[in-house]
Amino acid sequence: MSQNQTPYSGTVTPSKAPFWYDPKVRAVFFQIGVLGMVGLLGYYLMTNTLANLERQAIATGFGFLEKQSSFEIGESLISYSAADTYLKALLVGALNTLLVSFIGITLTIILGTFIGIARLSTNWLLSKMAAIYIEFFQDIPILLQLFFWYAFFYEILPQPRQAINLFKGVFLCNRGLIFAIPAAHPAFKYMAVAFLIGCCAVYIMRRWARKRQDETGQIFPVFKAAVGILMGLPLITWWAAGAPTAMDMPVLRGFNFQGGITVSPEFTAVLLGLVLYTAAFVAEVVRAGIQSVSKGQTEAAASIGMKPGQILNLVILPQALRVIIPPLTSQMLNLTKNSSLAVAIGYPEFVSVSGTTINQTGQAIEGVVLIMTIYLIFSLTTSAFMNWYNKKMKLVER
């Protein structure tokens, strides 16, 4: 081709490449190919599945949710009986998952922070103990830990008659953890309302304090005032409602305890396993976060006359939290996902209830879809929160 061109022409227009060398065209074809393959695979699986379902006479769709479940669930936050629907059974399971995750997350953060700080302590003994804890609990599968704690309850702890009395009103035996609670009284309802009002008041106060600080530069002791309001309002309500102090004490009657609150061995084992395991990871996250703030920051803040409390609040925490929060959230998510392992020791959380549902109805696909959906909702909510937080905390650069 090039030989035909006149040798003296000033501009050489390169011969146009054939269209299949055009990256854009290639990309379109490649994507059509990939999508086609995925579609074909999906179609193949779907036809197989439908044929199999028809052959085995398994119903499809979520109609079963309305049917009577006819199985009992050991523990439940809402009233539930075997006469209720599958939908309600699954709701009970989801609430149990949320309950164990929520309490687990709270305890994990507290324990993990303590261990993380202990790891950084100048006290050699404490630091080494924390290091041993972290290494030990991280390296043993969570399922094994759950089995261990469950066996601990059933094999090592005594019968209710010989229950270990930890403190006044707190018993530990193979029926679980039993402790006293304040006896029912209307005052506690009013206290909850007072607490909610307190939360609103603190929110308004914070906005006002920030605005005033922006305008006048005066600092208002927000934290102390908030603690005062949140503790004080419910306490005043409690006092005004007659200061009830009666306790509902657990008492041994026959073979078991009556009164108080009994936390089942399953729940306690799951909680113990999840908290001890995840706290080891959280401790590492906290340690890394604290170490990420260089010592110069503290010294610089001290040199411009900040008090230790201010240094912690205004200089160290905002920087350390930026490093800590993202991995911390993923640990919290891990804890929620790991709570599904409770199925192995018989705590009726979502996966366990779904498993029973699958066994009874034979509708495995719907059951697994439900499990995945619930956990996806948890994950997506968390990552939405993370994105919002990251945006809020992002370093504002020039």
Added chain:
Amino acid sequence: MNNERLQTSSVDAIKPPRTHIGVVGWLRANLFSTWYNSLLTLVTLYVLWQAVPPFIRWAFIDSLWTSTGEECQAVDGACWSVIPANIRFILFGFYTYSEQWRPAIAIVALVGLLVYSQYRRNWKKRLIYIWLAGLVGMGVLMRGGIFGLTPVESTKWGGLPLTLLLAVFGLTAAYPLGIVLALGRQSRMPAVKSLCVVYIELIRGVPLISLLFMSSVVFPLFLPEGVTVNKILRAQAAIILFTAAYIAEVVRGGLQGMPQGQYEAAESLGLKYHQTMRLIILPQALKIVIPPSVSILISAFKDTSLVVIIALYDLLKTTQSVLGDPRWMGYSSEAYIFLAIIYFICCFYMSNFSRKLERMLDTGR
């Protein structure tokens, strides 16, 4: 000059106060530097004093190591006898009893391979061939059927070999898949990118156990009539699909760590996409992500224990069935502590290796 030296040596001769050196100095600096540090030390020592001596008493002094289950009931201490009495079932499950030397050799070979590959001087192309040969050899050894070895059905595999098999094959197969997913997620083609993002986020959002459920109850429905897939293989597939999503995220971290200049330089040399990736980007990116990959390996290893829930006889399940035996009921703590030690040794070794690797790779930069 001479004078000056004399001066220095005389300054050296004045020793620091005795309370600042030696054992006393160390104690003062590390345990009793302030009043609250002293308090912390004392509290920790008290807790240790309450916990450690009774444990030692239980585990070593009052314990029995070789006895029957009945004899154990008479003593207060640990009944370690449950382990030696059942060790072959715990380690090898239902594998034909007379042939259990074969999985034993396979495990030793695998450990040997792992130890061999941890040295950097062995990281050559030869290593890949050695691994391939090793894996095939182990497969033949486990399965039998040729070279006069009695065939052993894979349904009989269990215990430690199953745990290691799920972990090692899970990771080796998940790694390439994870790389493809990571590249797909970085791709400029919207369809490919969104497929990969959906896959990765979907898998990372659900617990492994739901995938294992899927492999055990839903997967058989996907297959045409008459086709069945071995249960171990299905669980293995679930583990691979799960681990791949996590590896993809780790590899993506490495890819994002590559400076844009590397891509531009490769492009200006006229390299095509796959050449750029294979020769320029991936070798550097994968090197960065070796340490996080080892942590994925550790969690994949720990996660294999979840196959208990779909009733595969891995190390944890074989132990549990021993504990279900009426002769050995009630000695769960001892058996679980033994398992914990096995898992701990493996994971601790790997995490130590990862730390060493991090230091080793750091010096090159």
